[in-house]
Amino acid sequence: MPPYLSISRRTRRTPFTDRVTAAGVSAYTIYNHMLLPTVFTSVEEDYRHLKSAVQVWDVACERQVEIRGPQAAELVQMLTPRDLSDMMVGQCYYTPMVDETGGMLNDPVTVKLDEDRYWVSIADSDLMFWIKGLAVGYRLAADVIEPDVSPLAIQGPGADDLAARVFGEEVRSIRFFRYKRLSFNGADLVVARSGYSKQGGFEIYVEGGQHGEPLWDALFEAGRDLDVRAGCPNLIERIEAGMLSYGNDMTRANTPHECGLGRFCDTRSAIGCVGRDALLRVAREGPLKQIRYLEMGGEALPPCPEPWKVNAGGEFAGEVTSAAWSPDFGVNVAIAMIGRDWWDEGTLLEVATPAGNRMARVRNRSWL
Amino acid sequence: MPPYLSISRRTRRTPFTDRVTAAGVSAYTIYNHMLLPTVFTSVEEDYRHLKSAVQVWDVACERQVEIRGPQAAELVQMLTPRDLSDMMVGQCYYTPMVDETGGMLNDPVTVKLDEDRYWVSIADSDLMFWIKGLAVGYRLAADVIEPDVSPLAIQGPGADDLAARVFGEEVRSIRFFRYKRLSFNGADLVVARSGYSKQGGFEIYVEGGQHGEPLWDALFEAGRDLDVRAGCPNLIERIEAGMLSYGNDMTRANTPHECGLGRFCDTRSAIGCVGRDALLRVAREGPLKQIRYLEMGGEALPPCPEPWKVNAGGEFAGEVTSAAWSPDFGVNVAIAMIGRDWWDEGTLLEVATPAGNRMARVRNRSWL
Numbered sequence: 044m045p046p047y048l049s050i051s052r053r054t055r056r057t058p059f060t061d062r063v064t065a066a067g068v069s070a071y072t073i074y075n076h077m078l079l080p081t082v083f084t085s086v087e088e089d090y091r092h093l094k095s096a097v098q099v100w101d102v103a104c105e106r107q108v109e110i111r112g113p114q115a116a117e118l119v120q121m122l123t124p125r126d127l128s129d130m131m132v133g134q135c136y137y138t139p140m141v142d143e144t145g146g147m148l149n150d151p152v153t154v155k156l157d158e159d160r161y162w163v164s165i166a167d168s169d170l171m172f173w174i175k176g177l178a179v180g181y182r183l184a185a186d187v188i189e190p191d192v193s194p195l196a197i198q199g200p201g202a203d204d205l206a207a208r209v210f211g212e213e214v215r216s217i218r219f220f221r222y223k224r225l226s227f228n229g230a231d232l233v234v235a236r237s238g239y240s241k242q243g244g245f246e247i248y249v250e251g252g253q254h255g256e257p258l259w260d261a262l263f264e265a266g267r268d269l270d271v272r273a274g275c276p277n278l279i280e281r282i283e284a285g286m287l288s289y290g291n292d293m294t295r296a297n298t299p300h301e302c303g304l305g306r307f308c309d310t311r312s313a314i315g316c317v318g319r320d321a322l323l324r325v326a327r328e329g330p331l332k333q334i335r336y337l338e339m340g341g342e343a344l345p346p347c348p349e350p351w352k353v354n355a356g357g358e359f360a361g362e363v364t365s366a367a368w369s370p371d372f373g374v375n376v377a378i379a380m381i382g383r384d385w386w387d388e389g390t391l392l393e394v395a396t397p398a399g400n401r402m403a404r405v406r407n408r409s410w411l
Numbered sequence: 412m413p414p415y416l417s418i419s420r421r422t423r424r425t426p427f428t429d430r431v432t433a434a435g436v437s438a439y440t441i442y443n444h445m446l447l448p449t450v451f452t453s454v455e456e457d458y459r460h461l462k463s464a465v466q467v468w469d470v471a472c473e474r475q476v477e478i479r480g481p482q483a484a485e486l487v488q489m490l491t492p493r494d495l496s497d498m499m500v501g502q503c504y505y506t507p508m509v510d511e512t513g514g515m516l517n518d519p520v521t522v523k524l525d526e527d528r529y530w531v532s533i534a535d536s537d538l539m540f541w542i543k544g545l546a547v548g549y550r551l552a553a554d555v556i557e558p559d560v561s562p563l564a565i566q567g568p569g570a571d572d573l574a575a576r577v578f579g580e581e582v583r584s585i586r587f588f589r590y591k592r593l594s595f596n597g598a599d600l601v602v603a604r605s606g607y608s609k610q611g612g613f614e615i616y617v618e619g620g621q622h623g624e625p626l627w628d629a630l631f632e633a634g635r636d637l638d639v640r641a642g643c644p645n646l647i648e649r650i651e652a653g654m655l656s657y658g659n660d661m662t663r664a665n666t667p668h669e670c671g672l673g674r675f676c677d678t679r680s681a682i683g684c685v686g687r688d689a690l691l692r693v694a695r696e697g698p699l700k701q702i703r704y705l706e707m708g709g710e711a712l713p714p715c716p717e718p719w720k721v722n723a724g725g726e727f728a729g730e731v732t733s734a735a736w737s738p739d740f741g742v743n744v745a746i747a748m749i750g751r752d753w754w755d756e757g758t759l760l761e762v763a764t765p766a767g768n769r770m771a772r773v774r775n776r777s778w779l
């Protein structure tokens with residue numbers, strides 16, 4: 044039996060928490076000092092449903108850091124090695140963010156709201172503290188705040204149909220990692236085609252907590268015949284999809300290149316990035332270890348609450364950081380950081396799991 | 412029934428987690444992305460035992476930010492309005508830390524290890540991100556890291572006896588908020604007289620995770636006849652003691668003066684503090700609201716997972732942020748942020764609790 048979670052004001056509730064509770068949430072994690080549901084019926088049943096129907100996710104914990112002002116664009120570029128010079132209003136960019144040594148501080152989606160206004164939709168770290176520190180230290184003309192914006196995701200094969208019933212047919216025309224401002228409850232909400240699954244769907248940036256419950260209710264009202272249910276990022280599906288989790292699969296110790304995010308590092312052109320010097324070096328030499336996917340046979344393994352050592356003939360080859368039993372693929376799927384001597388597709392390795400040593404096969408691509 | 416907590420690598424284990432599990436922890440919270448036990452037997456039974464015997468607490472989640480280098484002292488002073496110019500090696504200072512607007516970012520204990528080396532023992536926010544941002548932005552010659560240091564607390568009336576059996580009689584001579592380096596397991600550990608209770612005791616800054624279990628075991632071995640048990644910061648006792656919790660009783664929205672921490676603001680002399688300009692203004696005008704303690708009669712109230720509104724004749728007077736039933740005082744004890752019109756000792760107010768409205772009496776001092 045897992046332990047209970049003690050909830051206090053510090054582990055912040057969201058505009059959707061009462062609805063999530065009513066929907067029968069059974070477990071949470073804490074993410075950006077906020078409640079993030081992790082299980083409703085069971086991880087496996089939630090997974091089946093996510094892949095076959097449509098779910099509404101309380102991902103309010105994807106807090107926004109709003110950066111606004113004459114030097115906002117300059118400040119945002121300081122944060123990431125991805126070149127933002129061509130980014131247009133209406134676009135969302137996945138943006139690894141690094142410190143001065145090239146270490147990952149977060150891997151948010153950056154939303155360009157206006158030429159001088161951005162939302163950085165963060166993973167689990169107080170990225171705002173870093174941004175504020177830079178803004179103060181470099182004396183930049185930019186305001187950095189956490190606005191009252193709580194993302195709600197619609198994910199699953201029925202997402203387009205459900206979203207269209209509430210926001211109108213226009214949602215279907217939103218392209219991947221683009222957003223439109225659509226009307227709900229008298230507010231113009233940012234609706235983006237994005238989300239932390241590969242089942243398709245949207246993230247609605249609910250600006251103003253008062254819109255939270257009306258939107259939740261409207262989605263459930265409209266989606267009854269679609270079997271809409273409350274859901275959450277699903278451990279199995281996100282590993283199958285190869286979606287990394289900051290704090291799990293990568294930390295401050297890792298460079299974007301180690302995380303397989305080198306394609307987002309425009310180290311030549313992203314001149315303003317504070318980690319650029321370090322990453323130029325990394326880009327030249329290449330990483331010594333990198334994210335890979337591992338497939339392990341045998342019975343279903345327990346979850347991975349701390350890294351599992353990966354060995355190659357007794358030598359340390361890396362570590363598994365996320366793992367789950369995949370019902371659809373009939374194997375244990377895992378994300379791991381593997382040394383360059385062992386990272387080729389098909390390499391056979393040994394993983395020290397709590398259930399004993401397991402043979403593992405390296406994959407360069409995820410399952411979905 | 413509270414919900415379960417899902418544990419992953421991101422909700423980091425500590426060097427003591429296996430021992431805490433074996434000791435029967437029943438609930439956790441997440442604090443600095445790390446497991447912090449909140450309940451063993453029950454909050455009330457843990458409270459009784461803390462006040463009568465001695466407990467060992469896994470407070471590894473009080474992570475350290477180490478600041479080292481020629482400009483370390485300058486950088487630490489930038490963080491806090493407390494004047495650190497007279498701080499000596501061997502001292503621990505409670506240091507509110509603020510942003511450029513005077514908003515609280517954390518309320519750590521700062522430990523001076525050397526003239527050019529400090530540990531900042533943080534409450535629940537990624538303060539390191541702010542410190543690194545300032546160091547980079549101001550181009551300071553200082554290194555900012557999170558070292559492998561995991562505090563373990565010994566708290567309760569039996570703390571001196573227990574600590575003396577493991578570290579020798581010298582621990583008894585450590586003064587409040589001072590530390591000594593004492594030997595254990597071949598390591599020189601920082602042992603400070605401090606802790607998040609008013610029952611007395613020590614915090615041992617366990618430098619090197621490999622010392623965690625040997626120290627835990629040594630304490631339990633030595634303390635059998637003292638009825639030593641695994642414990643944790645106790646909600647009831649910390650409210651009785653008037654100890655504030657960052658994220659619960661104060662947030663980034665509050666100034667130190669609102670938190671009743673004006674005595675730690677040497678705004679005239681703490682010249683380097685980045686929030687000094689804003690706090691000079693606050694010091695001149697005084698805060699409009701401030702932390703107070705509230706006593707409520709009637710039956711035991713449930714815990715306070717989100718602020719409870721406080722009213723005075725229908726007018727908004729403030730909010731309760733932490734509450735618990737105190738068995739020893741036979742009342743509900745609470746911490747609240749109260750407007751200046753209503754903050755005088757003895758003022759009667761009305762609190763909107765989940766169990767209905769309750770009369771509350773304002774206290775200027777805590778119970779312990």
